[in-house]
Amino acid sequence: MSYLILKLKKKLKFRLNLDLLTPNKIIDKKIAAIKSLKISYGNEKKEISNFFSISGILKKGIIFKGDLNRCDYIGDQMKNGKIIVNGNVGDYLGNKMNGGKIVVNGSSANYTASSFKNGEILITKSTGDFLGSSIQGEKLGMSGGVVIIKGNAGHRAGFKMRSGVIYVKGNAKDFIGCQMIAGTIIIGGKIGLNIGLLMKRGTIILKKQKLFAPYLNYSGKNNYIFLKIIQNYLEKLSNEFKNIFPNTYIKKYLGDINCKGMGEILILK
Amino acid sequence: MIINGIKIENTFAEAFPMKAVRLIITADSKYWLKQATNSMTGFATSVIACGCEAGIEKVVHYSKTPDGRLGVAVLLFAMNSEDLAKQVIRRVGQCILTTPTTACFSGIETDEKINLGNAIRFFGDGFQISKKINNKKFWRIPVMDGEFIIEDKTSIIAGIGGGNILIIGNSNCDVLKSGEAAVKEMKKVDNIILPFPGGIVRSGSKVGSKYKNLIASTNDAYCPTLKGITKTKLNKNAESVLEIVIDGINEKDISLAMKKGVSIICKKFNKGIQTISAGNYGGKLGPFHFHLRDIMK
Numbered sequence: 175m176s177y178l179i180l181k182l183k184k185k186l187k188f189r190l191n192l193d194l195l196t197p198n199k200i201i202d203k204k205i206a207a208i209k210s211l212k213i214s215y216g217n218e219k220k221e222i223s224n225f226f227s228i229s230g231i232l233k234k235g236i237i238f239k240g241d242l243n244r245c246d247y248i249g250d251q252m253k254n255g256k257i258i259v260n261g262n263v264g265d266y267l268g269n270k271m272n273g274g275k276i277v278v279n280g281s282s283a284n285y286t287a288s289s290f291k292n293g294e295i296l297i298t299k300s301t302g303d304f305l306g307s308s309i310q311g312e313k314l315g316m317s318g319g320v321v322i323i324k325g326n327a328g329h330r331a332g333f334k335m336r337s338g339v340i341y342v343k344g345n346a347k348d349f350i351g352c353q354m355i356a357g358t359i360i361i362g363g364k365i366g367l368n369i370g371l372l373m374k375r376g377t378i379i380l381k382k383q384k385l386f387a388p389y390l391n392y393s394g395k396n397n398y399i400f401l402k403i404i405q406n407y408l409e410k411l412s413n414e415f416k417n418i419f420p421n422t423y424i425k426k427y428l429g430d431i432n433c434k435g436m437g438e439i440l441i442l443k
Numbered sequence: 444m445i446i447n448g449i450k451i452e453n454t455f456a457e458a459f460p461m462k463a464v465r466l467i468i469t470a471d472s473k474y475w476l477k478q479a480t481n482s483m484t485g486f487a488t489s490v491i492a493c494g495c496e497a498g499i500e501k502v503v504h505y506s507k508t509p510d511g512r513l514g515v516a517v518l519l520f521a522m523n524s525e526d527l528a529k530q531v532i533r534r535v536g537q538c539i540l541t542t543p544t545t546a547c548f549s550g551i552e553t554d555e556k557i558n559l560g561n562a563i564r565f566f567g568d569g570f571q572i573s574k575k576i577n578n579k580k581f582w583r584i585p586v587m588d589g590e591f592i593i594e595d596k597t598s599i600i601a602g603i604g605g606g607n608i609l610i611i612g613n614s615n616c617d618v619l620k621s622g623e624a625a626v627k628e629m630k631k632v633d634n635i636i637l638p639f640p641g642g643i644v645r646s647g648s649k650v651g652s653k654y655k656n657l658i659a660s661t662n663d664a665y666c667p668t669l670k671g672i673t674k675t676k677l678n679k680n681a682e683s684v685l686e687i688v689i690d691g692i693n694e695k696d697i698s699l700a701m702k703k704g705v706s707i708i709c710k711k712f713n714k715g716i717q718t719i720s721a722g723n724y725g726g727k728l729g730p731f732h733f734h735l736r737d738i739m740k
Contacts, residue, residue, distance in 0.1 A: 318575070337575050358574070375572065396589040399546060400574055400581060402511040403592070407577045436572070 182240025188216030373437030463602030498636030617715025
C-alpha cells in the first residue's frame with residue numbers, strides 16, 4: 175500500500191482546515207506525528223486523530239475517504255505527489271498548488287484551484303464559484319496547470335486568471351473569465367451572463383453559443399490551429415479530450431472593448 | 444580495400460564541430476510545406492559564404508507534430524551559437540513567417556536555448572498573443588491569412604559539419620548517377636542533412652588560395668582537367684569527381700549515412716566508378732575523422 179489513507183470518522187459541524195495534510199508537508203513524518211498534528215476546526219485547534227482514522231504509508235500520496243464538504247484547503251501549496259478524495263470537498267481545493275495531481279471523485283465547493291500555479295486537478299462532478307480565480311486581495315488568479323471539471327461550474331470561473339487551462343465539460347454560470355489576464359477556459363455546455371467582462375487577454379472557447387455582449391466585437395472566422403496544440407496536450411492527460419476541437423475554422427469575438435481588452439472568445443459551432 | 448571492384452581509399456573524411464538546431468515546419472498542404480522549407484534551406488550550402496548550412500532532414504508524420512498537421516524537420520548548422528541564432532531568426536522570419544498556412548516549432552530539447560518566436564513576435568506590433576501549453580510558450584502572430592504559430596524558443600545542440608565522400612569515376616554521367624543513388628540512400632538516415640543542391644557538390648574546395656582574399660579555392664588535386672599540370676590525386680582514367688557533404692548531430696549517423704552511400708555505389712555502379720575517397724586536411728582542421736575503411740568494415 176503506497177498511499178496514506180485518511181478516513182473521516184464523523185460528520186463535521188464546523189469547517190476543518192486541512193492545509194497541513196499535503197504530501198510534501200508531511201512526507202518525512204511518521205503516522206504518530208501525523209495523528210498529533212493540530213488543525214483548525216471552527217475556532218479551535220484539534221489533533222487530526224480526532225477526525226480521521228489513519229492507515230497506510232505515504233509514498234505516492236494521500237487518499238481521503240468520506241464526505242469532506244466542510245474540509246477546506248485540501249492540497250494547499252502542494253508541490254508533488256497525488257491526492258485522491260473519494261467524496262465531496264470544501265473550499266480552496268488546491269490553493270496555491272505548484273505541482274502534483276488531485277483527483278476528487280465528487281464535487282468541490284468554492285475557490286477550487288485558487289491562485290493555482292501548476293499541476294493537475296480533476297473533479298468528477300461539479301464545482302462552486304470562483305474556479306481558478308485569485309484569492310481575496312490578490313491580483314492574479316490561476317497561473318498555470320490544468321483544471322478539469324466533468325460537471326458544472328459556478329459563477330466567476332477563471333476570475334483574474336493569468337495562465338493555464340480550465341476545462342468545464344458541463345455548464346458554467348455568470349462572469350466566466352471576468353478580468354481575465356491570460357490563459358484558456360473551455361466550456362462544453364451552456365454559459366451564464368457577462369462572459370469575458372473586463373477581460374484583458376486570454377481565450378475562452380465555447381462549444382455552441384450565441385453571443386449578445388455589447389462589449390465584445392465580432393472578428394470573423396478563421397483557422398485557429400493553436401487549438402490543435404492544446405488538443406494534443408490535453409489528449410495526453412485524458413481520453414476525455416479526444417478530438418475536443420474537431421473543427422478549428424471558427425468564429426471569434428474580441429473584447430472587452432471597454433477596457434481595450436484583447437481577450438478572445440472562440441465559438442466552435 | 445576493394446568492394447565489388449571499387450577501391451575504397453585508405454583515407455578519412457575530416458569534420459569539425461558546429462552548433463545545430465532542428466525546427467519542425469508544418470503547413471496545410473505538401474505544396475506549401477515544400478515552398479517554405481525549400482526557401483528556408485536555400486542558399487545554405489556552406490558556412491564559407493552562406494552563414495549557415497541547412498537542409499531538410501525528414502518528413503514528420505502529422506501524428507508527431509505539435510499541431511497535428513504534416514511537417515518537415517529542418518536542420519541548420521553554424522560555427523557558433525550566435526551565428527546560428529541570427530540565421531534562424533532571418534530564415535524563419537523571411538521564409539516561414541511569409542509562407543501561407545505555415546507554423547514553426549522547436550524539434551529538439553536541450554538546456555541551451557535561442558530565441559525563435561520570442562524575436563519574431565514583434566512583427567505582431569502588439570497584437571501578438573502568447574499561449575503557454577505544457578510549460579512551452581507559443582506565439583500567435585496575426586498575419587493576413589490568419590495567424591502564424593511559432594514556438595517561443597528552440598534548443599541548440601552540438602553538431603558536426605563536413606563529413607564527406609568523394610566519388611571518382613570514368614565519366615560525368617557515371618559519377619553523377621551513382622551520386623544521385625547515394626544521396627537517395629543517405630537521405631533515409633535521420634539526424635543528418637546533405638546541404639548542397641541535390642546533396643551533391645562538384646566544386647570541392649581546398650583551404651586557401653593563391654589570391655590572398657580567398658579562404659577556399661578549387662581542389663585542383665581532384666580536378667580532372669588539371670591532371671597534366673597539378674599534383675593530381677587522380678589516375679589517368681579518372682574523368683569526373685563529385686563530393687557528397689554530410690552534416691549531422693552525431694558521429695554515428697554521419698558514419699551510417701556514409702556507409703549507406705558507399706554501399707549503394709559499390710553494389711550498383713561498379714562499372715563506371717573506380718574509387719571512393721574522402722576529403723581531409725591532414726587531420727589538422729577538425730577533431731572528427733571518419734575513416735572510410737573502418738566505416739565499410
